[in-house]
Amino acid sequence: MQVQTQVGPIATTASIAPGTVAAMRSGNLGDVIMSELHGRFYEQAYRGNVFTGGINAVTALSANTIGLTATATPILGLWNNLSNTVNLVLLQASLQMMYNTATTPAPPGALVWAASTSNGGISTGTTPTNVKTLTGSGSQAKYFTPATALTGLTNNLVIFAASDIPTPGSLAYGTIANTSIAPLIGGVQNFDGGLIVPPGGVLALLNTISTTTFSVYGRITWEEVPI
Numbered sequence: 001m002q003v004q005t006q007v008g009p010i011a012t013t014a015s016i017a018p019g020t021v022a023a024m025r026s027g028n029l030g031d032v033i034m035s036e037l038h039g040r041f042y043e044q045a046y047r048g049n050v051f052t053g054g055i056n057a058v059t060a061l062s063a064n065t066i067g068l069t070a071t072a073t074p075i076l077g078l079w080n081n082l083s084n085t086v087n088l089v090l091l092q093a094s095l096q097m098m099y100n101t102a103t104t105p106a107p108p109g110a111l112v113w114a115a116s117t118s119n120g121g122i123s124t125g126t127t128p129t130n131v132k133t134l135t136g137s138g139s140q141a142k143y144f145t146p147a148t149a150l151t152g153l154t155n156n157l158v159i160f161a162a163s164d165i166p167t168p169g170s171l172a173y174g175t176i177a178n179t180s181i182a183p184l185i186g187g188v189q190n191f192d193g194g195l196i197v198p199p200g201g202v203l204a205l206l207n208t209i210s211t212t213t214f215s216v217y218g219r220i221t222w223e224e225v226p227i
Helices: 042-046
Strands: 050-054 076-080 086-100 111-116 141-144 158-162 185-190 202-207 214-226
Touching: 050 141, 076 086, 076 214, 086 202, 141 214
Parallel strands: none
Antiparallel strands: 050 214, 076 141, 076 202, 086 185, 086 214, 111 158, 111 202
16 A cells, blocks of 8 residues: 655645544655644643652752662652552653852762662652642652652662763862852753653662762653553
8 A cells, every 4th residue: 555645735724623534745755744733742741641850949969869778869869669550751851050069069970870670668759740730649650859868768779871961070179269150060861751660660860979069950750651
């Protein structure tokens, strides 16, 4: 069977009614014409399946933001309870800013992603926001920030990948004057569905050098897909 398309715009004086079969459009070279009706996350956001959570107040890093045990406090983190019936499909993570808060700051090192599996007994975490309703309802997940430990973690975290989000970790600092203007560091990692946290899974964004002289602000966004 040969798929046929219509070259150029569809000749109509009215909107095409829902349920109507419309012709596929193509250019003069037979190339298919496609247009984007909404933003890339709109469909699932409108269905109420997209959630977000993040650092709601600028928070200092600590020795525990590099940890791999139950005392770890991820910069950003997610937990999908072992009893849940969805996959957490990562869409995006970002740090709007990472900045030093001391005149002699200690660099935070690189940012990395770490994971743990088979976790059903974590007692902490925060309820995320549904991006359709702007309420804390509908999610099966919990998210974590530098203020919350992974209390009850069954298996230690294991670092598996570097983050795309930059840090000032490669800089060597001397004493910085209080009047100096230091640049804010931040960035976005677009997963676009390329990373899944299954039931029992924990995902954590960590820094790799212990510091208390840098503070952060950010968020993580994901889709919950029934298994």
